[in-house]
Amino acid sequence: MKIKEILDKIEGVLEGNAHLDELAKKTRDPFKILISTILSARTRDANTKEATENLFKKYNTPTLIANADVEELEPLIRKSGFYKVKAARIKEASKILLEDYEGKVPKDFDDLKGLPGVGNKVANCVLVYAFNIPAIPVDTHVHRISNRLGFVKTKTPKKQKKP
Secondary structure, eight states: OOHHHHHHHHHHHHTTOSHHHHHHHHOOOHHHHHHHHHHTTTSOHHHHHHHHHHHHHHOOSHHHHHHSOHHHHHHHHGGGSSHHHHHHHHHHHHHHHHHHSTTOOOSOHHHHHTSTTOOHHHHHHHHHHHHOOOOOOOOHHHHHHHHHTTSOOOSSGGGSOOO
């Protein structure tokens, strides 16, 4: 990759062109942000965006996803990678939202972490992008840089404190 391409990518991120930034500008729908963030694990933004758009064209509510066959969800989110695991997780998360939260995404960090496919980073992304609650989503890259800069001294992102 050329330096110009790297700088363009950095500029795009700083200008808020990341998928979650775009989604949050279009909608503050906590459910869509939650599902999109679960799909974003270990994949590029462009692939997450495509998988999210494919999914929400057909299934855009917790009820629709919870009642869908996993085999129907899989091809729609295939582009996100690990689609078999992610399909099962978003279906189960949707069921839990319906059964335990009246179909609404919780605003509580610990409640979010109780959903399948939701760890610290995903929970914090949902808090920030869906509810505008201050939090810092920490992935392995942010963690590594934070350690190198001396902001933290922890071995893994999971050791960082919740909000």
